[in-house]
Amino acid sequence: MIREMKTLLSVAQLGTFVAAGNRVGLTQSAVSAQMRSLEQAVGTPLFERTGRTATLNAAGQRAVRMATEILQIYERLCTPEQPDGYHGSLTLGAIASAQTGMLPAALVHLRETAPQVQTKLVPGVSLNLLSAVDAGELDLAIMIRPPFAVPKELRVELLAQxxxxxxxxxxxxxxxxxxxxxxxxxxxxxxxxxxxxxxxxxxxxxxxxxxxxxxxxxxxxxxxxxxxxxxxxxxxxxxxxxxxxxxxxxxxxxxxxxxxELVLVLRHAQHRQPLIQLFRQCLGGTGETADQIxxxxxxxxxxxxx
Known part of the structure; x- marks a missing residue:
């Protein structure tokens, strides 16, 4: 039910199944199916449905509060308390100016925080990096914001202007x-x-x-x-x-x-993974701007x- 609860929070934050689907990378019908599954699991309707609209009822609002608590506990459960608790690999794409700009300090921070993690850096231009993230070949990429809408499965986070x-x-x-x-x-x-x-x-x-x-x-x-x-x-x-x-x-x-705009691009389905979150924290702590270098x-x- 973790995935369904995450979708429920997106619905509560954004107000519609369509908007929530765009955030989590699902169609409107898939969001509806997840919400029906969640309602069956808890044994009560969570929405007042009128025509094509669905509004959280009192049980739904209570479910949102409890789902928030459950997901916070779940994230703590998935996050190692010690640096040697992080394992695995991270495949990262980056444009040239990021490789010589904000990235080195972030990678040093990552190595100090999680020395067991193996990192692979893939250079490239923004369009190719975007395609690689979309295809699942990269975990995330630092690139220039595309001048067009990205696939709904992808998440774009602003790093710098x-x-x-x-x-x-x-x-x-x-x-x-x-x-x-x-x-x-x-x-x-x-x-x-x-x-x-x-x-x-x-x-x-x-x-x-x-x-x-x-x-x-x-x-x-x-x-x-x-x-x-x-x-x-x-x-x-x-x-x-x-x-x-x-x-x-x-x-x-x-x-x-x-x-x-320099942005971080990753898949919605992965943005809460502990290793991804750790890297974002390392990236946010570099403390350097172009004007300082x-x-x-x-x-x-x-x-x-x-």
Missing amino acids: EPFVLICPLDLPGDDPLQLLRDQPLVRYDRHSFGGRLVSNFLREQRIEARAGLELDELDAIVRMVAAGLGVSLIPRAGLWLQQPARVRVLELGPLTFHR GGDALTTRRHSPS
């Missing part, structure tokens, strides 16, 4: 980001990537026809290309601390600033485009 900035060679004159984008070749963040689509949207909104230049997906390579004098680029600020030796000039976009290698100016 990273502002985009314009970068240019140190010796290139000019402080107007929009004018530099119009005048200079663009070292373009791959327009097929999730982050690159944000750049394309920005250029379209500003009615800028970018001059042909390089197009690539690796942020550290983009920084190096710009530092070498091959053009200017719009990248998330996180990419600036990937290459400490590369010196570039940074222009912020002021009120035109847009962001990419690599600042000495940059020359930054603020600009408010007209």
Whole structure:
């Protein structure tokens, strides 16, 4: 009945079988079947059903309170009290900037907390990582938020928002980001990537026809290309601390600033597993942001485009 009680709490929180199904990765009919099974187990109706609507009755509200207590006890039962109680493996996917950003500190924390756990890191771009999580090949992935709805079986949790900035060679004159984008070749963040689509949207909104230049997906390579004098680029600020030796000039976009969102993607069915929860705690405790890393290698100016 653990699964049914989890679904009951989702119904209580979200108000409808459809919304609860989307959260836990079930169809509306499957949620209905679970609720009927739970009602049979407890021996009383939990909902007042009118047409296509179902509202928790007094017994249902009592069941929600008790199910909350039972699930809290169940989670404590499944969570080891000692670090050596965690066993098994964790297969984790991550985009490049996460591998050199928030992930190392999180993995150190995980190893200290659960030394018996084996971790496998799989690099990749966001679209491929999303597909791998959906297919069950990865337990979870750190990636850029997709610009479309993810399968209902997947859960997306926000980790960080990273502002985009314009970068240019140190010796290139000019402080107007929009004018530099119009005048200079663009070292373009791959327009097929999730982050690159944000750049394309920005250029379209500003009615800028970018001059042909390089197009690539690796942020550290983009920084190096710009530092070498091959053009200017719009990248998330996180990419600036990937290459400490590369010196570039940074222009912020002021009120035109847009962001990419770094998210954790996993399956709804797994998000309460003790090892998954432990990793999320380790990830949340890294305490580092892009602005805290690599600042000495940059020359930054603020600009408010007209």
